Amino acid sequence: MTLDASSLKVVQAAGPVRKRADRSPLASIGLHGALVIASIISVFPVFWVFITSLKPDARAVEPSPKLFNESSVDNYTRILAGDKGNFLAWFGNSVVIALLTTVIAVFLSATTGYAASRFRFPGKRSLMMSFLLVQMFPFAVLIVPLYNILIALGLNGSTFGLVLVYCTTAVPFCTYMLKGYFDTVPSDIDEAGRVDGLSPFGVFWRLIMPLAKPGLAVTSFYAFLTAWGEVAFASAFLSAADESKTLAVGLQVFVQQNRTEWGHLAAASILVAIPAIVVFYLVQRFLVTGLASGAVKG
Amino acid sequence: MRRFLDRYWYAYAMVLPVVVVIAVLVLYPLAQGVFFTFTNINEGNIANPILERPATYDVVGFKNYLNVLSGGESFGAFWSTLVRTLIWTFSCVFFHYTIGLGLALLLNRQVKGRTLYRVLLILPWAVPAFISAFAWKYMFNAQYGIINQLLRSVGLPDPVWLGQSNWALVSVIIVNVWLGTPFMMVALLGGLQSIPGDLYEAAEMDGATPWQRFRHVTLPGLRSVSSTVVLLGIIWTFNMFPVIYLIAGPNPNTRILVTYAFERFFSGASRDYAIASTYGVLILSVLLVFAAVYRRALRKQGEVW
Numbered sequence: 001m002t003l004d005a006s007s008l009k010v011v012q013a014a015g016p017v018r019k020r021a022d023r024s025p026l027a028s029i030g031l032h033g034a035l036v037i038a039s040i041i042s043v044f045p046v047f048w049v050f051i052t053s054l055k056p057d058a059r060a061v062e063p064s065p066k067l068f069n070e071s072s073v074d075n076y077t078r079i080l081a082g083d084k085g086n087f088l089a090w091f092g093n094s095v096v097i098a099l100l101t102t103v104i105a106v107f108l109s110a111t112t113g114y115a116a117s118r119f120r121f122p123g124k125r126s127l128m129m130s131f132l133l134v135q136m137f138p139f140a141v142l143i144v145p146l147y148n149i150l151i152a153l154g155l156n157g158s159t160f161g162l163v164l165v166y167c168t169t170a171v172p173f174c175t176y177m178l179k180g181y182f183d184t185v186p187s188d189i190d191e192a193g194r195v196d197g198l199s200p201f202g203v204f205w206r207l208i209m210p211l212a213k214p215g216l217a218v219t220s221f222y223a224f225l226t227a228w229g230e231v232a233f234a235s236a237f238l239s240a241a242d243e244s245k246t247l248a249v250g251l252q253v254f255v256q257q258n259r260t261e262w263g264h265l266a267a268a269s270i271l272v273a274i275p276a277i278v279v280f281y282l283v284q285r286f287l288v289t290g291l292a293s294g295a296v297k298g
Numbered sequence: 299m300r301r302f303l304d305r306y307w308y309a310y311a312m313v314l315p316v317v318v319v320i321a322v323l324v325l326y327p328l329a330q331g332v333f334f335t336f337t338n339i340n341e342g343n344i345a346n347p348i349l350e351r352p353a354t355y356d357v358v359g360f361k362n363y364l365n366v367l368s369g370g371e372s373f374g375a376f377w378s379t380l381v382r383t384l385i386w387t388f389s390c391v392f393f394h395y396t397i398g399l400g401l402a403l404l405l406n407r408q409v410k411g412r413t414l415y416r417v418l419l420i421l422p423w424a425v426p427a428f429i430s431a432f433a434w435k436y437m438f439n440a441q442y443g444i445i446n447q448l449l450r451s452v453g454l455p456d457p458v459w460l461g462q463s464n465w466a467l468v469s470v471i472i473v474n475v476w477l478g479t480p481f482m483m484v485a486l487l488g489g490l491q492s493i494p495g496d497l498y499e500a501a502e503m504d505g506a507t508p509w510q511r512f513r514h515v516t517l518p519g520l521r522s523v524s525s526t527v528v529l530l531g532i533i534w535t536f537n538m539f540p541v542i543y544l545i546a547g548p549n550p551n552t553r554i555l556v557t558y559a560f561e562r563f564f565s566g567a568s569r570d571y572a573i574a575s576t577y578g579v580l581i582l583s584v585l586l587v588f589a590a591v592y593r594r595a596l597r598k599q600g601e602v603w
Contacts, residue, residue, distance in 0.1 A: 031404060039419055042418055133586075134320065142327040248428055269433070
């Protein structure tokens with residue numbers, strides 16, 4: 001009996017293992033070689049900024065750069081201490097704006113995506129088409145009309161106004177993604193929920209949302225990045241006061257004023273990149289499944 | 299009407315917030331933007347609510363379109379800029395797709411350290427665009443950039459990457475390929491994983507070579523993912539402003555339609571909103587025509603999208 005079970009296991013394991021054994025050593029080296037080279041190219045720019053961030057400004061512009069040269073964390077301490085602008089205040093603003101955008105955009109696109117996935121209603125097609133259209137218009141050109149509207153709504157210079165603007169950028173793509181994802185959740189689940197007496201909203205909130213985690217993770221990632229790194233709208237719509245800037249805007253000003261301080265710029269960049277990379281790391285295992293089902297269904 | 303609402307109210311309730319936000323913050327500004335293209339509006343004559351100055355711009359009919367479409371240098375040399383935009387868009391999307399597909403195929407195999415490779419390869423997507431722009435600008439620097447340092451050390455010529463030559467266009471394309479490949483790779487990897495393994499086994503039974511399996515199983519299986527991500531990729535790349543603007547600045551050798559709209563919008567003494575909006579409407583028209591053609595081409599292949 002035990003013998004049978006273990007031999008069965010061996011047979012089962014043989015499936016995927018055989019594939020690897022199929023490959024000649026040369027092909028294996030080629031495969032790993034290609035992946036290693038691609039990974040190096042993909043990581044190197046960030047790695048190089050990190051290396052530069054540890055160097056004093058004068059060492060960062062040497063004609064023959066070295067890996068380490070008088071390296072220290074001085075650049076970081078000076079930036080965090082506020083020598084180069086009100087870094088911590090910018091950081092706080094960015095976090096608030098990016099998190100608000102993520103929450104609102106994901107919630108709005110989840111309800112819309114669910115409605116588009118489950119219900120047939122007049123205007124659904126034109127709604128989805130208008131989302132595609134929104135992607136096509138160069139948003140920058142909307143800045144003047146948008147500026148007027150934000151003034152009319154009394155939201156000019158406010159965090160919430162900027163969050164709404166970011167939502168219009170993030171929501172169309174997120175809705176597409178989530179609609180595709182909801183399409184892969186069997187609608188039997190909805191029907192079972194309705195039979196058990198849940199309202200359409202109850203079904204959505206209690207049954208479908210927990211099942212859609214991978215899709216929600218991807219859209220959160222996308223919405224967060226949309227708001228985190230944006231420069232043009234943030235500089236146009238937030239008030240010019242130093243303490244209400246976002247990181248992206250503050251850093252942009254910093255770049256213009258300190259063209260030669262590459263070491264400090266690099267350190268500030270790394271500090272800005274860290275939260276985005278943390279969010280990325282949290283959601284990365286959902287990325288493939290979440291994005292794929294969205295894109296497959298279009 | 300009552301029955302209509304009874305049937306659909308929850309669907310509309312779920313859609314309504316988005317429709318309101320999009321209508322107020324996109325469609326209305328879009329309409330106003332289109333109106334601006336028929337005026338001579340600029341910084342000097344726009345209504346300024348803060349200074350309480352009324353608007354003094356005039357309607358000028360199709361003059362902006364005539365000026366832009368005549369292709370004059372002072373209006374951004376529309377046709378040659380359009381050609382450059384097309385070169386930029388298609389070379390970026392071509393490399394995004396081919397490199398993304400290649401990496402996705404590699405990652406879809408049984409390979410040790412797959413998760414680690416995947417995390418490293420998606421990383422460029424997670425870095426905010428202006429940081430990547432900064433990183434590449436530093437690496438492309440002609441004197442102390444690491445790229446020229448490498449080229450010199452192996453005895454190759456070291457061009458001034460971001461100067462006034464077509465090398466600048468090559469540089470921004472390289473950066474954008476680096477930035478955009480992870481998205482394609484992830485989407486295509488998901489697509490590959492949704493192709494049933496039986497198909498490959500059946501093909502193998504029938505004696506199909508690896509190339510035939512790729513050609514007749516993988517590519518058709520990826521068609522619907524591909525059609526979506528390529529369309530999105532083309533739209534996004536066509537309108538990709540931050541990469542070019544932050545790396546090359548207002549360099550005429552990297553000027554595409556969107557960056558020129560920005561230049562007219564933000565810089566210069568006059569801040570010509572009318573010309574910027576005209577460019578915006580022309581960009582929208584090009585993309586609409588393209589999307590319609592693309593959709594028709596897909597439909598001919600029996601793809602309903």
